[in-house]
Amino acid sequence: LAVLGWSSEASAQNVNVVQAQITRTLVSRDQASGPYDISYADCLSKDEFQFPVTVANLLGRNLEVWLGNTSADCTQSLQRQQINPVVCRRIFGPATVAQTGLQVSIGDRAIVDGLGITNCEDAAQLGNNVSLFFMLVGDPAENLDPSNVWKWTGTIVDLVGPLPPTGVSVGVGDAALLVDFTKSDATDIIGYRIYWDDGTGPAPTTPQPGQGSIVNGGAGGGTSTTTTTDTTTTTTLGGSWPPPPPPASDGGTGGAGGAGGAKGAGGTGTGGTTGAGGKTAAGGADAGTKDGGTSSDAGAGGSSATSTATDDAGVSAGPGCPVSKAVVQGRVPDPGYANFSQQAGPSTITGLTNGTAYAVGVVAYDKVGNVGQMSNVACGTPQPISDFFAIYRAEGGRAGGGCEVAPSRDGALAFTLAGAALLGLGLVVRRAPRSRARTSSRAKTPRGSR
Amino acid sequence: MNRSRTLSTAAALGLLAMAWPRAASAQASLALDTDWRRTERPTRSEKMASPQSIAFEARFGPYSPQIDTEPGLRGKPYEEVFGGGAQFYFGFELDWQAARIPWLGVIGPGLGWGYTHRSATAKVTATGQDSGESTSITIFPMYVSAVLRADELMRRTGVPFVPYGKLGFGFASWNTGTSAGASVSNGVAGNGLSYGLEWALGGMLCLNELDERSAASLDQTAGVNHVYLYGEWWRMALDGFGKDPPVMRVGTSTFTLGIAFDM
Numbered sequence: 001l002a003v004l005g006w007s008s009e010a011s012a013q014n015v016n017v018v019q020a021q022i023t024r025t026l027v028s029r030d031q032a033s034g035p036y037d038i039s040y041a042d043c044l045s046k047d048e049f050q051f052p053v054t055v056a057n058l059l060g061r062n063l064e065v066w067l068g069n070t071s072a073d074c075t076q077s078l079q080r081q082q083i084n085p086v087v088c089r090r091i092f093g094p095a096t097v098a099q100t101g102l103q104v105s106i107g108d109r110a111i112v113d114g115l116g117i118t119n120c121e122d123a124a125q126l127g128n129n130v131s132l133f134f135m136l137v138g139d140p141a142e143n144l145d146p147s148n149v150w151k152w153t154g155t156i157v158d159l160v161g162p163l164p165p166t167g168v169s170v171g172v173g174d175a176a177l178l179v180d181f182t183k184s185d186a187t188d189i190i191g192y193r194i195y196w197d198d199g200t201g202p203a204p205t206t207p208q209p210g211q212g213s214i215v216n217g218g219a220g221g222g223t224s225t226t227t228t229t230d231t232t233t234t235t236t237l238g239g240s241w242p243p244p245p246p247p248a249s250d251g252g253t254g255g256a257g258g259a260g261g262a263k264g265a266g267g268t269g270t271g272g273t274t275g276a277g278g279k280t281a282a283g284g285a286d287a288g289t290k291d292g293g294t295s296s297d298a299g300a301g302g303s304s305a306t307s308t309a310t311d312d313a314g315v316s317a318g319p320g321c322p323v324s325k326a327v328v329q330g331r332v333p334d335p336g337y338a339n340f341s342q343q344a345g346p347s348t349i350t351g352l353t354n355g356t357a358y359a360v361g362v363v364a365y366d367k368v369g370n371v372g373q374m375s376n377v378a379c380g381t382p383q384p385i386s387d388f389f390a391i392y393r394a395e396g397g398r399a400g401g402g403c404e405v406a407p408s409r410d411g412a413l414a415f416t417l418a419g420a421a422l423l424g425l426g427l428v429v430r431r432a433p434r435s436r437a438r439t440s441s442r443a444k445t446p447r448g449s450r
Numbered sequence: 451m452n453r454s455r456t457l458s459t460a461a462a463l464g465l466l467a468m469a470w471p472r473a474a475s476a477q478a479s480l481a482l483d484t485d486w487r488r489t490e491r492p493t494r495s496e497k498m499a500s501p502q503s504i505a506f507e508a509r510f511g512p513y514s515p516q517i518d519t520e521p522g523l524r525g526k527p528y529e530e531v532f533g534g535g536a537q538f539y540f541g542f543e544l545d546w547q548a549a550r551i552p553w554l555g556v557i558g559p560g561l562g563w564g565y566t567h568r569s570a571t572a573k574v575t576a577t578g579q580d581s582g583e584s585t586s587i588t589i590f591p592m593y594v595s596a597v598l599r600a601d602e603l604m605r606r607t608g609v610p611f612v613p614y615g616k617l618g619f620g621f622a623s624w625n626t627g628t629s630a631g632a633s634v635s636n637g638v639a640g641n642g643l644s645y646g647l648e649w650a651l652g653g654m655l656c657l658n659e660l661d662e663r664s665a666a667s668l669d670q671t672a673g674v675n676h677v678y679l680y681g682e683w684w685r686m687a688l689d690g691f692g693k694d695p696p697v698m699r700v701g702t703s704t705f706t707l708g709i710a711f712d713m
Contacts, residue, residue: 171582172574176630178582348630380582384575387585388531389626389633389640392517392698395525399698400638 014056015063015134015150022154023050027108032367039368040159041335042108043120049111051104051152053134055097061136062094065106067114070153074133075144089114094137104134112157120159128157161332161372162186162364170360170380173348177380180346181362188366193340195333195374196349196358199314201326204334317359321379324359329377333363357381498666502675502712505560505599507543511684511706512536513566515589516699531585537568539706545597547712555600560616564591572628583628589700591686593620593648610656612678620648620686624700644688644697652682654710676712681705 022036026047029035036049055063066074066088074080074088082088091114092106112120115128132152135144163186171178179194314323326337333340341349352358358381361374389400514536518526541564548558569586573579595618604612626633626640633640657677658665668674688701 173581173583173630174628176583178629350630383577383581385572385581385583385585385628386575387572387583387626387628387633387640388527388570388587389585390575390635391525391531392523392527392626393635393638395527396523397517397520397527397698398522398695399520399642399644400635400640402639402641402643 014148015136016054017051017134017150017152018054019152019154021052022152024048024108025050025105029368034156034158034368036154037156037158037368038108038111040120040161040370042368043112043157043159045108047108048105049108049155051106051134053097053102053104053150055102055136058097058136059138061138063092063097063102063104064090064094064135064137065092065104066133066135067091067111068131068133069115070129070131072131073146074131075135075146075149077141077143081140086116088133089116091132106132111155112159115157117157117159129153130155130157158188158366158368158370161370162189162366164364164372164375165192165362166375168360168362168375168378170358170378172380172383172385173350174385175352175354175382176348176350177352177358177360177382178346178348179360179362179378181375183345184364184372186364186366186372189364190367191342191344191365193333193342193363193365193371194347194349194360195327195337195340195363196352196360197322197324197327197339198353198356198358199322199324201324201337201339202334203314203325204331204337315377317377317379320357320381321359321377322357324377327359327361327374327377329361329374331374332371333361333374335371352382354382354384499675500669500673500713503547504713505543505545505547505597505710506713507545507562507680507708507710509539509541509543509562509564509682509706509708511539511704511708513539513589513591513702513704515587516688516701516703520696520699522696528587532568532570532587536704537566539564539566539591539702539704541565541591545599547599551598553602555598555602555612555614557596557598560593560595560597560618562591562593562595565589566591583630585626585628585633587624587626587700590623591620591701592622593686594618595620595648595650599654604656608659610659612654612656614652614654616648616650618648619645620688620701621645622686622688622700624698642698644700645690646686646688646697646701647691648684648686648701650682650684652680652684654678654680673713674711678710678712679707680710681707 024036024047026045027035027042029037053063066080067090068074068079068088072079072087079087080090091110092104109120111130111132115130130153132155134150134152136148137144163184165181165184168179168181171180177196181192183189183192314325315328316323317329326333326339341347349358349360357379359377359379361377363374364372366372386394393400512535515528517528541562543560543562545560546558547556550556565588567586567588569584571580572583572585574581593616595616597614597616599612599614601612603609622644624642624644655678657679665677668677682705683703684706685703686701688697689699690697
């Protein structure tokens with residue numbers, strides 16, 4: 001009887017949410033843009049989901065909301081109680097609720113936390129599908145009947161922007177730069193933003209989502225086979241640093257510099273003691289530009305890459321490039337930085353100033369608005385261009401300026417002739433039916449009657 | 451004076467041709483509306499044929515604008531920018547075969563439209579080096595002309611060859627630009643309209659003889675009387691009739707090929 005009674009109680013639980021009435025306090029996106037997804041910006045905000053919940057047959061139980069991934073079944077007590085690895089986390093409740101009129105507010109950040117992501121910037125995975133279980137729970141050890149639990153699977157946590165395009169290059173135009181690049185392979189890309197900076201743009205003031213940006217510095221230098229004892233790079237992410245154990249005494253080639261981080265601390269190749277030094281430390285943002293031609297002369301490493309963005313001195317991507325804080329490879333641009341053009345692919349930046357050097361980089365963005373890291377930075381200086389018409393005019397050509405027929409007597413004559421020809425055409429067209437009619441009537445008329 | 455006389459003569463000929471009093475478009479009507487009934491009696495296949503009143507041409511060929519021949523030019527800007535060679539041209543022409551001239555052929559007005567475009571890498575003014583931009587010229591050659599197709603030879607002898615000639619008024623809308631947009635030089639927009647005389651001489655090879663059964667079927671199903679391959683020497687003398695300031699001489703003298711249909 002007790003078993004039957006328990007079973008009856010469990011099956012009598014009832015929690016329901018009208019999906020169409022789920023709202024968010026700050027975020028409003030259309031259906032194609034993931035209206036219930038959580039982006040990096042959403043994570044940073046104080047946005048909350050509002051779930052209008054109706055419950056029935058409380059029977060002294062409390063309302064709880066548990067979060068798990070798509071394969072989790074938080075109705076099972078074992079999954080709710082499993083600590084390592086965590087399968088389900090409670091993100092709301094237990095709350096004593098009334099039968100009707102209940103509005104459950106769950107912050108975006110609570111959902112992110114429920115996935116074990118402690119900082120919005122830390123997320124490394126793309127698209128975490130989550131499941132929310134709205135349940136009436138009494139005994140923690142109780143397995144709940146799934147049919148009496150309302151499960152929400154409409155939210156995807158995506159805090160990381162798409163991978164950037166590659167091979168960004170610019171061509172010189174007249175007050176313009178023609179930007180070309182190879183599109184990213186990422187599947188969640190909606191479009192690209194082409195950023196430019198003449199060296200006056202500010203450094204990002206917001207934390208950087210994803211990995212390997214401001215806080216962590218650039219990726220370390222590539223593989224090195226040098227015998228150097230001078231190790232300068234302590235970059236912790238990316239690359240393959242520290243280098244493998246060196247061979248005996250033979251100087252080798254320094255590893256290529258890694259991509260610079262926000263603070264411009266690139267990995268470097270370190271020169272061998274006797275052999276050819278590491279060729280470049282070019283990956284470093286503003287520091288790693290030394291050729292490690294001799295033994296211990298290595299580019300500056302990323303050891304100081306823990307500075308914040310605000311004291312960033314900027315980065316020059318190469319000769320002829322301005323020192324830019326706003327457009328830096330590997331960095332996520334500041335949301336408030338307005339010098340960008342949103343495009344579906346390679347495009348032309350117009351409205352620039354001839355003679356001014358610009359750093360140009362491209363980022364990809366996804367449907368929820370996450371902006372990825374900056375591509376490689378290319379530079380260009382717009383210049384006046386001699387197009388065909390300019391050359392034609394410069395060499396004495398006098399045509400142009402639109403239709404020039406009307407002011408000329410000859411032109412007027414020519415158009416009169418054209419008009420006359422068209423008029424003649426019209427007359428002939430009008431004659432044709434009569435001719436046919438005449439022909440037809442003749443055909444019907446007996447020859448003798450003519 | 452001579453120019454005006456030439457124009458007047460051309461116009462008079464064109465209008466005369468188009469206003470030719472005998473509408474002879476329908477082959478079937480030949481026997482009913484002519485004084486040459488005995489000799490122009492239609493053949494059996496012509497009796498079976500659908501009425502013929504229009505001709506359509508699809509045209510292709512090289513196109514070399516004669517821009518560099520403009521009087522007063524100190525250089526050859528077209529050649530300097532786009533180099534030698536010709537650009538590809540394609541176009542269409544629609545003729546109304548309004549009248550038949552006995553023992554000669556059909557004559558009527560024709561309208562032609564075409565397109566040709568050429569581009570090259572623009573240079574940086576200061577250095578002469580290639581820029582990232584391209585520069586281009588786009589020309590839409592058009593004409594209104596009187597078209598005489600001497601098809602009586604084919605009709606009477608069976609030789610599948612139709613010589614023809616065209617004479618009319620040609621004009622072309624042109625525009626220049628770069629990959630960044632339309633060209634403007636010192637406030638002058640890089641576009642305009644050029645005009646002048648247009649004429650052509652050509653010959654058409656009738657393909658009906660190759661497969662008469664298919665040709666008859668095509669006529670019955672689509673109303674196409676004849677299918678031709680043709681070659682034509684074509685002259686667009688778009689010099690603005692000597693207008694000053696001149697128009698850009700975007701006309702050409704070229705050879706075009708194409709396919710034509712009588713319908």
